[in-house]
Amino acid sequence: MAEPTLPIIEIRNVTKTFQLQGQTIHALKDASLSIRKGEFVTLIGASGCGKSTLLRIIAGFEKPSEGEALMWGKPISEPEPQRGMVFQDYALFPWLSVRDNIAFGPTSRGVPKAQARDTVERFVDMVGLGRFADAYPHQLSGGMRQRVAIARVLANDAEVVLMDEPFGALDAMTRERLQEELLDIWARTNLTVVFVTHAIEEAIFLADRVVVMTPGPGRIESDNPMALARPRDIASPEFNDIRRALSGKLHSHHGKKAA
Amino acid sequence: MALADTPQQRLADMRAPSPWLARLKPIGLALIVPGLLLIFWHVATARRWTRLIPTPYETAEYMVDFVFGGIYNDAFSATAHIHLLASMSRVYGGFGLAMLAALPLGLLIGRIPLARLTLDPFFQLMRPIPVTAWLPLSMILFGLGARSAFALVFLGAFFPILLNTIFGVKNVDPKLFEAASMLGCKGNAQFFRVVLPAALPSIFTGLRLGLGLAWFVIVVGEMTGVPQGLGAVIMDGRTLSRTELVICGMIIIGVAGFISDRIVVAIGNRLLRWSPNHHG
Ligand SMILES: Nc1ncnc2c1ncn2[C@@H]1O[C@H](COP(=O)(O)OP(=O)(O)OP(=O)(O)O)[C@@H](O)[C@H]1O
Ligand SMILES: [Mg+2]
Numbered sequence: 001m002a003e004p005t006l007p008i009i010e011i012r013n014v015t016k017t018f019q020l021q022g023q024t025i026h027a028l029k030d031a032s033l034s035i036r037k038g039e040f041v042t043l044i045g046a047s048g049c050g051k052s053t054l055l056r057i058i059a060g061f062e063k064p065s066e067g068e069a070l071m072w073g074k075p076i077s078e079p080e081p082q083r084g085m086v087f088q089d090y091a092l093f094p095w096l097s098v099r100d101n102i103a104f105g106p107t108s109r110g111v112p113k114a115q116a117r118d119t120v121e122r123f124v125d126m127v128g129l130g131r132f133a134d135a136y137p138h139q140l141s142g143g144m145r146q147r148v149a150i151a152r153v154l155a156n157d158a159e160v161v162l163m164d165e166p167f168g169a170l171d172a173m174t175r176e177r178l179q180e181e182l183l184d185i186w187a188r189t190n191l192t193v194v195f196v197t198h199a200i201e202e203a204i205f206l207a208d209r210v211v212v213m214t215p216g217p218g219r220i221e222s223d224n225p226m227a228l229a230r231p232r233d234i235a236s237p238e239f240n241d242i243r244r245a246l247s248g249k250l251h252s253h254h255g256k257k258a259a
Numbered sequence: 260m261a262l263a264d265t266p267q268q269r270l271a272d273m274r275a276p277s278p279w280l281a282r283l284k285p286i287g288l289a290l291i292v293p294g295l296l297l298i299f300w301h302v303a304t305a306r307r308w309t310r311l312i313p314t315p316y317e318t319a320e321y322m323v324d325f326v327f328g329g330i331y332n333d334a335f336s337a338t339a340h341i342h343l344l345a346s347m348s349r350v351y352g353g354f355g356l357a358m359l360a361a362l363p364l365g366l367l368i369g370r371i372p373l374a375r376l377t378l379d380p381f382f383q384l385m386r387p388i389p390v391t392a393w394l395p396l397s398m399i400l401f402g403l404g405a406r407s408a409f410a411l412v413f414l415g416a417f418f419p420i421l422l423n424t425i426f427g428v429k430n431v432d433p434k435l436f437e438a439a440s441m442l443g444c445k446g447n448a449q450f451f452r453v454v455l456p457a458a459l460p461s462i463f464t465g466l467r468l469g470l471g472l473a474w475f476v477i478v479v480g481e482m483t484g485v486p487q488g489l490g491a492v493i494m495d496g497r498t499l500s501r502t503e504l505v506i507c508g509m510i511i512i513g514v515a516g517f518i519s520d521r522i523v524v525a526i527g528n529r530l531l532r533w534s535p536n537h538h539g
Pocket of ligand 2: 053
């Protein structure tokens, strides 16, 4: 019998150090985390606690200094289409139209033209950009750009979507819309999402599990399953209780540091 | 847009700024300074402030003769096209050759550290030498004549193209490489799908500067004893004390350089529609 509980992503005792002007910076220290297929995990923590570093290790952009990062039990050695990244500043190809940005992955992987075209149209529609399919990124709003970035990894058959503060640069209303759309897409597909954010509410609203990280050196402080039923109501008392508890975990650390 | 047919229509056209007017406005504004200069030129020559320069009218007459002939019927009548073509062939020939050499070199130096370490210091050392300083050496190497002019144009166009290509290739946003590699585009494939398109605005700036410099240098290049070419015409005009010839040569170079720049800009605007900050 195959292992039934093999996690899609597993981080085992990962430490990551950077050399910066002769100093050794512990961006991550002994972090362990395992994520099952279909889970929506948010990473939250103060600035500099290693959230982006952890995400970039999962993506394959960085290698752990110690420990290992696995996908389906195999070491992650380089960026791959199964793990799509959505950057905070979009990182769209400015010379490609919305449609061609979304087609970039499939055509790079040599997907047959006709099939690629169908896929692209499907995801252009999924993120509601039909009218803007021929526009260039600089002609779009921030929210629209981020939709393209999401469609771009989905059209490329990503199993895991890694998002580094994807909605951080957007206004509150656009942010809420995109959160709901993202949950909608996630519920309809079999995606696994790892989502970095600064905002506690966003983390609770989206996640099956909220992972709290603390800085200096970057550690995983706690892993908090969210039992709240979806769709979640930010104004409900239950939501508030969780927010208060998480907020305590985030800030307790600052107290310790100051002492 | 059709002209107004009814009085009402005509009235409306007068009030609302018509698209015609909107289009003519920049042209009108652009003509103010040349117009003033022309008036000044006219006044200065008509009042005999200087006797060394012909009036605008005489110059215009001479220009007609230079282009079409039939007025003075001297050695220069109806020869403008010959000189223009001679200069253009050197400008575009030298520019084309510079492009063929500078583009691959620029891509190489910008992308491959070994190439950068070997070639970049050399080019940085050569770059500050003004093109005109090469004139004597190029006359020694290539002799008096067209080849020397060609060589100077090549040198003039080479450096702007090279430097801007290097700059464009080196300054690709690193995020775009990460985006490409997580989408499955890796290694050498990134060169055509990421580096080249990302560097295109810079490369275009280089081509535009290079072509401008080619027109700039051609006059100097053609002063080295070539029989034909606008630079040669200007030099001949000076030796023969025919100032109108000098001015006609200058005007033709100016106009030809301007048109050639507009063409490059038009191509650039079309190819770089996607770029928010590239509109020449
Ligand atoms: N390439 C690098 N070189 C040197 N130090 C780095 C590098 N990348 C990250 N670091 C350091 O590692 C630490 C963690 O950085 P990281 O970007 O992961 O934090 P973060 O939690 O994402 O912060 P933020 O919320 O501000 O984005 C920081 O102290 C940072 O200076
Ligand atoms: Mg970060």
